Amino acid sequence: MLIVSASMRDKGVRSKRIKLNPKHWLITDVPQWNVTASIDLLGLTNGASYDLRGEVATVLPGSPSSSAWFCSEWVAHPYLKAPTTFGPHHLAAICMSIGKDVTDEFLVVAPPNPIIYPYCRT
Numbered sequence: 001m002l003i004v005s006a007s008m009r010d011k012g013v014r015s016k017r018i019k020l021n022p023k024h025w026l027i028t029d030v031p032q033w034n035v036t037a038s039i040d041l042l043g044l045t046n047g048a049s050y051d052l053r054g055e056v057a058t059v060l061p062g063s064p065s066s067s068a069w070f071c072s073e074w075v076a077h078p079y080l081k082a083p084t085t086f087g088p089h090h091l092a093a094i095c096m097s098i099g100k101d102v103t104d105e106f107l108v109v110a111p112p113n114p115i116i117y118p119y120c121r122t
Contacts (some may be wrong), residue, residue, distance in 0.1 A: 001017065001018065001019070001020060002016070002017050003015065003016060003017075003018060003020075004016075004038060004071055004074075005029055005071045005074050005075055006050055006051070006068075006069040006071050006073070006074040007050065008050045008055075008070075009073070010050075011049065011050055012044065012047060012048050012050045012069070013042070013045045013046055013047060013050075013069050013074060014046065014047070015042065015046070015050045016089050018109055022103050022104065025103060025107075026092055026095075026096075026101065026103055027101070027102050027103040027106040027107070027115065028092075028095035028096060028099040028100065028102065028120045029099050029100055029102045030079075030095055030098055030099030031099065032079075032098065032099075033040070033079050033099075035067060035079075037078030037079065038075070038078055040078070041077055041078050044097055045069060045074065047066055048067065048069055049065070049067065049068040049069075050068060050069065050070065051064055051065045051068035051069050051070045052070070053065060053068075053069070053075070054068065054069075054070045054073060055070035055072075055073075055087065056118050058070075058072075058084075058085060058086065058087035058090065059087060062074070064084040071088060072086050072087055072088045072090065072091040073086065074084055075091060076091055076094075080094070
């Protein structure tokens with residue numbers, strides 16, 4: 001499956017084909033969100049650096065970089081105000097509050113549009 005986000009391991013924003021392990025991933029369906037906005041964001045940010053300082057700033061005093069991205073910031077950017085304030089656990093809680101957990105169905109049944117999915121590992 002082709003997924004997109006910012007990854008410290010991969011040193012920034014990228015798309016990547018991976019097999020998702022249901023023990024390590026939470027897949028949510030948030031009907032209000034349109035994947036087209038994420039595809040557009042990839043066009044603007046692909047190859048940008050990973051923002052470790054920004055990720056740490058979601059739990060400790062600090063500020064994010066203006067030119068780099070961390071995972072939950074990238075995923076939330078097209079949809080939420082102040083995406084730099086949401087760590088992965090915050091974003092998971094928001095997604096579960098306004099959407100629903102579809103991890104089992106998503107990983108067992110092929111998704112209807114397996115082109116690109118924004119993600120953040122939780």
